[in-house]
Amino acid sequence: MSSSKFEEYLSKVISQVKSKEAHSMIKKELSDHMEELSKSFQERGVSIKDADKKAMEEMGDPSTVGKNMNHLHKPRMDWLLIVLFVILAGVSFLPLIGGFSEPSISLMKNQVVWLVLAILALVGFLFFDYRKLKNLWMYFYGGGLILFLTTFLVGMEVNGAKRWISFGGMTIDGPAITLFLFFLAWAGIFAKINEFKGWKKQGMLLFLFWTPVLLYIMVPQFMYSIIYFFCVLAMYVFSYVHKQFAIKVAVGNLLIGIIFISTMILYFPNSFLSDTLIPLKDILSEAGWFGKGLYNDLKLAEAHTDLVFPFLVYSLGWAFGMLLCLLLFVFILRISLNAFKTKDVFGRLLVIGGAALFIIPACWNILMGLGIVPIMVVPLPFISYGGSMLLVYSALLGLILNVYRRKDIVEPTIVN
Template sequence: MSTSKFEAYLSKVISKVKSKQAHSMIKKELSNHLEELSHAFQNRGLAIKDADKKAMQEMGDPSTVGNNMNQLHKPRMDWLLIALFILLAGIGFLPLMSDVVSPNSFFIKKQIVWLALAILALIGFLFFDYRKLKNLWMYFYSAALILFFISFFVGTRLIGGGIWLSFGGIMINGPAISLYLFLIAWAGIFTKITDFKGWKKLVGLLILFWLPVIFYIMLSQFVFSIIYFLCVLVMYIFYYRHNRFAIKVALGNLLVGVIFISTMILKFSSSYLSDNLISVKAILSQAGWFGKGLHNNLALPEAHTDFVFPFLVYSLGWVFGISLCLILLVFILRISLNAFKTKDLFGRLLTLGGAVLFTVPACWNILMGLGIVPMMVVPLPFISYGGSMLLVYAALLGLILNVYRRKDIVESTLVN
């Protein structure tokens, strides 16, 4: 076979492709196709030299093929997700423009600073090669555990159960950041799951799974324990979706987790939950379709953070509230659908887990605002006031956009 001729042909094709990261994948793909065509022509009776020449002619002009490949294999940007992020972040300023915080200008300026930092975090996680994180899972897991211990021993516990770290007067939510670190760690673990063979390693893996759940509960971060639990479980189910025994194990862990976390919530409800202090159902019953306006006399604590949803419904009406729910639904569905557009296992796991990290707090915050689930410290993504969670969500979105951006320039690593 005329390898040199194929190499010259492929070099001309590759020269038209701007994305260098896609070069090896395209070269491998076209090389296999050329060899298949050459073998087909040889089977028809052509000599090897003539078969190779015919294969290149069949493939087409290298410049044309290269331009087509450049269009197919180039970085993509999900502008819909970016637009929804901007829209949700903008909605987050509405409570700050009302009478729920004072002085308004201070909170607005502070949130603008946090939003600017969040945008920088999003951009930072958007443009590097996320695949480099795959082999660093142990470092991310260890960093998350370190945040736990620092939070437990030197963190400041606030009313409502939240625990924060203070750095030069800036309050950082360590447990919230640990969620992001655990997401990356477990996505990496599942790509290396074949390394965990033998019952000792499997027991160790089970300990790695349950340890954060226990630590979150020790820090009274019940919702974070639920978010983490479901995030890892979703990644596990996707990885072992064709293994019936593994699915049974997942369902068993889900049952144990639900019982364990529910027991902890009920046990500490007297000291942690505050649903007896606020009648959100009574507040929402007065909202009407178009609300009472941003400047009203509503006495609702944490109306700009944990109870931002009932405040927005009361102020702007159920039309706005339903629209907000639809926007969040489109946002989460878009992320979930994007997960299946990448051929990289690590990227798909990151995106699926990221979808859970958005879904659980969004659903819990809204259901809490409707008076359906227990009241806890859980922000509405991009809308609730606060810097730590805004940075975490922005970094998470940047990573998800990064996976989508590279979906056409990465080789398939999916497990059948």
């Protein structure tokens, strides 16, 4: 193909495309298509020069093509997720208003500060090229281990759990931040999973996988180990791994998992609160469709954190509770669907893992509030009071929006 004419045509097309990140992908896309057109004309007996000319004519006016490409390959924003985030963040103030004998001004001020930091985290993870994180998985994993070590050495113990680190007047839940770091690490690992060949590397993966589980139990924070387990499992299921390798890893993890769960049942049978200690079903049975109002006589421990759902249902009724469940369902469904709109394997893994990090705590918290599953320390995303998990969820949402924003401007790495 006539390189000078072709480059001139491409330059005119690219000049109409505002997103510089999409330029290389568009060039490759158009180049391949024009090569195919030129070859098809040559097969009909047309000379190379005329075939190239006809190929460009077939493509159409470069300015028009460029405008079409600019429309197709431009950053996009999922405004529905942002609106849902704002609504859920607004709901988080309701328990602080009505969950105490009088509105807790200090907690509301703290929540405002954390919410501002959460928005900064969301924006920070939204406007950069997420693909740069892929090769940093060792640093994220190492950072998670260092944070655990720091928590064990200098952390504060509250209610038998040594998981808090205080600095600069702020208290951070160390293990909660490690969830985010390990999530990033495993997304990077699974993006290049087929490079881990040989029994030594496979053994290393098993060690890397189970180490955080044991660390979360040592804190103790068993719920985080469950969230971590299913997050990594979800990313593994949707990673593009060779079948033989997948079977080996699955069998190895299954055997270790059986041993681990059996040990937990034998040695920690009374690790969870029974719902008989907190009569959640009785509380919910009195709620009615429209509740008792925010200012009521309900005395419920952790009404603004782990048991925020039964408090909201009791105060505002089952109608509000079902609406809240619907909002969370739409939020999680939207994230899950967005995962398959990107053709970049690392981006897809980030969204799938992020969806799991929302799904597990949201479902457990609601089922726990209904008295169906054991009561554990697990916040309802964006609604439960607490800064560390709010930061984690906001950073996750920023990454998920980042992947969606770039879904039409990154070069595909998934072959359908």
